[in-house]
Amino acid sequence: MAQATAPAQAASAASQTALQEIPFAPAHDTIITTQSAQNAWGGERTGTEPTLSDRVVSYTIDADLDAAKHAVTGKEHMTWRNRSDRAVSSVYFHLYLNAFQNEGSTFFSERKVLTAHGHARGNAVLEKGQWGGIRLQSVQQSGAPLKWSFVHPDGGPATDETVVRIDLAQPVPAGGSLALDIDFLSQLPRVVERTGWWGDFNLVGQWFPKIGVLELPGERGATQVRWNVHEFHFASEFYADFGLYDVHLTVPSDYTVGAVGKLQGAPEQNNGKTTYHFVQGDVHDFAWVAAKGYKTMDGSYAGPGSPKVAVRVIYPSEYEASAAPTLKSTIDSLGYFSRTLGPYPYETVTAVIPPYNADEAGGMEYPTFFTSEGYKVVEPDTVFQTLSDFVNIHEFGHGYFYGILASNEFEEPILDEGLNEYWDNRMLRERKQDLVLATPFTKWLGITPHFSGFAFERLSASLFHPADPLAQNSWDRLSVNSYGTVYSRTATAMHDLEERLGRPALEKAFKLYYQRWHFRHPSVADFRAALIDSSGNAKDVDAIFNQYVYGTAFIDDKLADIDSYEVLPQAGVTWKDGKRTEVDAKELDQQVDKQRSDWEKAHKDAKPGAPGPFPWHSTVTVQRDGVSAPELLRVSFEDGTHQDVVWNDDRRWARFDFVKPSKVVSAELDPDQHNLLDRDRFNNSQTTEPNGAASRRWTADVAALLQSFYALLATM
Structure with missing residues (x-):
């Protein structure tokens, strides 16, 4: 028995020596922070090479x-x-x-x-x-x-x-x-x-x-x-x-x-x-x-810089309803990725829809070839259309981030799964396509909950307790859930970086990354360098990379307090030009009462909340439990006006004072949702009066959490 298994079990001393001469890449210390050499993999492809x-x-x-x-x-x-x-x-x-x-x-x-x-x-x-x-x-x-x-x-x-x-x-x-x-x-x-x-x-x-x-x-x-x-x-x-x-x-x-x-x-x-x-x-x-x-359905794509692309969908009869949507979303993806990254360079794309009971063969990518998912009914504005479109866009997108850019999916899944997930959501946003939770039955009832792709990514990103850096390899992870956040947490981090750099600047940076590294094998450090070189903004790029790509930081800024008081004449002694003046509190009360009475007579038609005879001093206090991030504080006053204040420093708390004709009735951090990495957005706002916004937000988030169950099928 030993003789029979020797070729598969033993190695000569010479082979062992040769093995030591060329070592293996590290099994665990795989996070890369050093940029590759300019001539790595033969240098940047210019398009003039024979292949x-x-x-x-x-x-x-x-x-x-x-x-x-x-x-x-x-x-x-x-x-x-x-x-x-x-x-x-x-x-x-x-x-x-x-x-x-x-x-x-x-x-x-x-x-x-x-x-x-x-x-x-x-x-x-x-x-x-x-x-x-x-x-x-x-x-x-x-x-x-x-x-x-x-x-x-x-x-x-x-x-x-x-x-x-x-x-x-x-x-x-x-x-x-x-x-x-x-x-x-x-x-x-x-x-x-x-x-x-x-x-x-x-x-x-x-x-x-x-x-x-x-x-x-x-x-x-x-x-x-x-x-x-x-x-x-x-x-x-x-x-x-x-x-x-x-x-x-x-x-x-x-x-x-x-x-x-x-x-x-x-x-x-x-x-x-x-x-x-x-x-x-x-x-x-x-x-x-x-x-x-199996049946086939064919189409084609023609775009600037690309050859004519033959697009084929292969599907079982049971999922015939998915064939046409798969063909359309694949052709649409060819157009979007070609325009925003680089022209598709191959002549074919083949999409395969597996049969029932072979779902695990779906949602998989290979160069010019991917597998999707099938549904017996794909009605517009339902969860089945959402899943069909997203899976097709995602798996096609791998043809760029896994295929043409050829990143190492073993060691750096962020460069494939993560960046692809982000770019997929950009495509959905450009199409003005929300993720829809409705089924045909709930749609018949008139219930069609929907929300943006980035809102979903945030909710499934484990922002409260990130276990592993995004740049970590695929196997040294706490759990499969931690690996799963490579998709959603990367998409959320890139969304927030886009908000800091600006959408055109971020897209330009991705184009530079693609230009430098297509048909090569980039690392996370190479991606970071392209972002900095293109945008010129090392501060914001490094903040995202140090805190989230290479670290496990979190943002948690919150609205702590709103305090307001009327600015009334004050009792006591004052000095002016060397003369002492004392104002008696009792006399002052009478003076204030008279001013109020005179104002009310002069403003009989004043609406509730309108400015009164005296201004208001309001103080809004904010606190920071995580890392710093640029924040916009929007303060709303009783008269319907609002004022925006920027909080962009490293203080753990800050107070902002306002002296206005009306008092502050509400305040909110990041009202336009630039910082989706904020792990708890429920504490971002506060109001001095009852407001249904929080309950509405809870409703939206519960719907999103339900959607995350369906999204487990899509994030592959």
Whole structure:
């Protein structure tokens, strides 16, 4: 038995030495504060290069689906370029499907802990015959068979087999290329999360051996050459080099197929099976779908700077109602993201709607290819239209933040999930599209609660007790709920930064970020630098980054007190020109009474609240429990007027005095809701008279909390 497992368990002393020469990226100390070098990943793409990206890898794959067994037999020819200044004697590959091989994987081990403290996707229980995995059957270099062994870069359980080291027969010299031929068998699991099968539906994602990323000094915080090849964690997604994919897919002829990239020529049929040929350059992953009896709906997009884009929706009959809305929101997203970030560079977009009972395959993104969600009825101005539109916009948006910008989703989910969520809400705001909570039944009753996307994001952002910095990686988190705030807390933080910089300035900064880093791999520090360089406002950018991106700070400013008194003549002794004058209190009372009487006779038609014979002195006190933020204090007076005062300093409390014809009747901090990061907006206002505003706000927030239940389906 030991002899049989030796290739998968042991490594030679020489291989161990080589492993030490090129270390792994840190497993835990992953927050990046240092800007990447200017020439990182080959430098900024100008558009004059022969390819969109600096292609590091290429895959030619022949894959054959056994539909009955939900298994894919694959033959892969991979070429990889060693960008480093040293020879490489071992390479590392992801075998992501092994996360679903058994409960000893890093994925399932972390699921037990993290889901004990919150709800998450990926909670399905696999039964006999439903487990998945990927087996290497042979690996050859120039015809020479190679040995491999499983490694654990992040210190995961010994039973995890999602990262494999392959020891080479001949080292790859600095600047040289490696060619490997790999035979593999991928068994899809029943859908647990992101990939798998249900019935005759097969979403084939993370299904082939994929080489890790060799990072160089000056790239994403690296100070030395290192392998960035993390295990498949429960909350993490993916990271890979750009390259070329040339893939042949053979499936039963009665199955509908969609994939990353563009179909080459007509499919070829033979003995009841059909082979489809897809090619796509300048992407970093490849996924596909094969489903029996599915339908398609087609459209197109044409915009400045983009090729003509063929848009296809693949859907089951049960969710036919979702096909047209998915097509429309995808085309709309192509227009918005192309205009606000950069022209869409590919010729295709494919959206897949999974069937009932395969929801966990929905809400997933790959380059030029994403999965959505299906509904049997999608009526306008209902929660189902809200969910349909938001999921489609969000998953398409990943094509920019995950796809073209190619951030490291393992280590910096803020750059993908977070920034994408923010940009999605900007699109909704531009469309003047609120999130609607109504169902067809409540709509029939005339009840259609709705609110802005940013209002929802704030309520689900865990602002009271943020457990982890936004820049934290995806696995070192208190709970799945903490990971979930990457979406909503980032969107809220970026909203508030936008309010400080101004909308045009913030959009200009994002365009600079995209221009610098498209078809490269930026870090959080690179994003911060682009914001500062574009806006010139390091103070506000650093405040947001230091407090929320790199920290767990909170804002909690509140209205403490409103005090008012009438400014009346005062009793006592005064001196003027050396003469002493004493005013008797009793005489003064009589004088005040006479002034009031005379004023009332002269102003018989005065309305309640109108200025009287004497002015009022009012004091408004505000307090600060969290970090400082620029605040606007709006003070309203009894005569219907108001005055705005800016509170923008580090004081823990402040008093503002007003001497006006009328007294203060109410005051509110941030009336225009610029600071959505304020964790408790209920204490932002105070009134001296009963007011229904607070109860109305409670009603709106309760509706929003109900919506957060539905949004769990959308934030993927």
